[in-house]
Amino acid sequence: MRENSDISALPRILLEWYDMHARRMPWRVPPAQRMAGTLPDPYRIWLSEVMLQQTTVATVGAYFERFTTRWPTVAELAAAQDADVMGEWAGLGYYARARNLLKCARAVVERHGGAFPADHAALLALPGIGPYTAAAVSAIAFDQPHTVLDGNVERVIARLYDIHTPLPGAKSELMEKAGALTPQTRPGDYAQAVMDLGATICTPRSPACGICPWRAPCAARAAGTAAALPKKTPKKAKPVRHGTVYLAQRSDGAWLLETRPDSGLLGGMLGWPGSDWVDSSLPMPESAAPLAANWRETPGEVRHTFTHFHLILRILQAKVEVDARPTTGHFVPRENFRPSDLPTVMRKAYDLVRTPSATAL
Numbered sequence: 001m002r003e004n005s006d007i008s009a010l011p012r013i014l015l016e017w018y019d020m021h022a023r024r025m026p027w028r029v030p031p032a033q034r035m036a037g038t039l040p041d042p043y044r045i046w047l048s049e050v051m052l053q054q055t056t057v058a059t060v061g062a063y064f065e066r067f068t069t070r071w072p073t074v075a076e077l078a079a080a081q082d083a084d085v086m087g088e089w090a091g092l093g094y095y096a097r098a099r100n101l102l103k104c105a106r107a108v109v110e111r112h113g114g115a116f117p118a119d120h121a122a123l124l125a126l127p128g129i130g131p132y133t134a135a136a137v138s139a140i141a142f143d144q145p146h147t148v149l150d151g152n153v154e155r156v157i158a159r160l161y162d163i164h165t166p167l168p169g170a171k172s173e174l175m176e177k178a179g180a181l182t183p184q185t186r187p188g189d190y191a192q193a194v195m196d197l198g199a200t201i202c203t204p205r206s207p208a209c210g211i212c213p214w215r216a217p218c219a220a221r222a223a224g225t226a227a228a229l230p231k232k233t234p235k236k237a238k239p240v241r242h243g244t245v246y247l248a249q250r251s252d253g254a255w256l257l258e259t260r261p262d263s264g265l266l267g268g269m270l271g272w273p274g275s276d277w278v279d280s281s282l283p284m285p286e287s288a289a290p291l292a293a294n295w296r297e298t299p300g301e302v303r304h305t306f307t308h309f310h311l312i313l314r315i316l317q318a319k320v321e322v323d324a325r326p327t328t329g330h331f332v333p334r335e336n337f338r339p340s341d342l343p344t345v346m347r348k349a350y351d352l353v354r355t356p357s358a359t360a361l
Contacts, residue, residue: 010214011183011190017213018193023200025057026064031189040188042116042141043074049136050101050128054094054307057199063092075114078105083259086269087341094307095266095343100128118142136191145187147179152198157181158230159202162219166231174230202226240310244287245274245302245346246295247317247353248324253334256290256326265306271346273329277311284314291326293318300352304345315349 019031027048029040047067051060066088071077077085082102089098104127108116116137117123123134135146149157154167157174165173183190201212209221220226248256262268275287289295295316302313324331339350 006217007181010181010217011185013213014193014197015183015186015190018189018196021196021200022192023057023196026061026068028192034189035186040141042137043077044068045141046074046104046116046129046133046137047077047101049133050097051092053097053133055092059092063088073114074105074108074116078102078109078114082268083270087338090269090341090343090347093344095269097128099262099268103127104129116141118144120144120146139191140188143186143188145182145184146191147175147182148191148195149175149178150195150198152195152202153178155204155230156194156198156202156214159207159220159226160214160218162223162225162229164225164229164231166233169233170230238305238309240280240312241277242280242312242314243275243277243285244314244316245272245349246287246290247272247298247315247349248291248293248320248326249317250320250322250324250331252322254322254331255334255337256320256329257332257337258290258329266343266345269343269346270332270341271343272349273326274313280312288327289316290328291320291324293320293324298353302345302348302352304348311345313345313349315352317353 015031022028022031024030025048027040027044029038034040044064048060048064051063051067067077070088071080080102085102086095086098089095089101092098107126108114111126112122118138120134120138123129123137124131129137132148132150136148138144138146139148149171154171154174157163157178158170161177163170163173163177178194181194197212197214201208205227207226209215209218209226212218212221215221218226220229246256250256256273257270258273260266260269260271273290275285278285295318298315298317300315302311302315304311304313339347342350
């Protein structure tokens with residue numbers, strides 16, 4: 001940022017912009033209502049922040065509406081069956097978040113009588129709440145001057161100060177700069193304003209500098225470097241793993257499923273029985289079929305990308321009689337089976353079996 005810029009004026013300028021241009025979201029209290037005294041529901045703020053980790057606003061909206069319709073309060077979520085919550089979460093990915101969601105809801109009920117604590121340290125002590133989520137809930141729900149630093153804010157601050165240190169190494173510098181801007185007045189609205197600025201104006205590609213409320217003091221705009229920031233350390237290529245899944249359907253339409261262990265990827269989720277997932281440089285892992293049947297390989301394969309690796313699955317399928325006795329898993333009657341309850345990678349396998357001529361990608 002240029003030396004003659006008045007840093008103290010930036011929060012006021014941004015809040016004036018936010019009052020006119022705030023995005024409408026189902027968990028957000030609009031700025032006019034907030035200034036009139038309407039307070040956000042900490043439960044809805046917390047839930048939205050957990051859902052928004054690694055997921056876009058466009059994707060989260062429908063999930064948030066379903067969750068809050070089915071479980072309107074943290075106490076009702078805490079009392080929910082694990083399988084029901086995991087089923088509603090299916091498709092959002094990063095399933096450890098869903099497990100931590102339940103742990104946190106139950107801790108709020110057990111430790112705090114069903115009300116999220118306003119104390120920042122108490123929020124940090126809850127399961128699954130890290131520094132970012134604690135700061136977001138403290139600021140947005142309780143209007144405390146905590147600094148929220150998500151990807152949008154990192155981009156805004158890197159450009160405002162023309163910071164070229166690559167991420168993630170730049171995080172501490174970006175946090176220091178962002179913290180210096182966080183105001184004591186309306187910190188909750190300010191936190192949402194700077195996130196909105198990054199999401200709608202200071203976008204990753206082709207930032208709309210001409211209509212940005214911070215265009216005058218923006219050092220990267222003056223230097224012509226905005227589109228290149230923030231810089232990021234190149235990522236290593238993701239390894240590829242492979243494995244096998246078994247899809248068995250009884251003659252009465254029931255499907256053979258298993259509940260995966262609580263720990264590890266897709267923990268606690270429904271899935272198809274199958275092998276371990278091993279590096280693609282190794283032979284296909286040995287796996288025992290979950291029951292004796294005339295297994296045949298489905299043409300095509302499932303391809304799915306996780307955070308740290310790509311996965312390729314081959315599918316073996318079989319039709320079995322109603323008296324089939326699996327060694328692992330359990331049959332789910334046709335009327336109780338919902339493909340939407342499956343995590344995305346398992347649903348891809350189902351879709352491939354249902355449309356054998358297609359390849360799941």
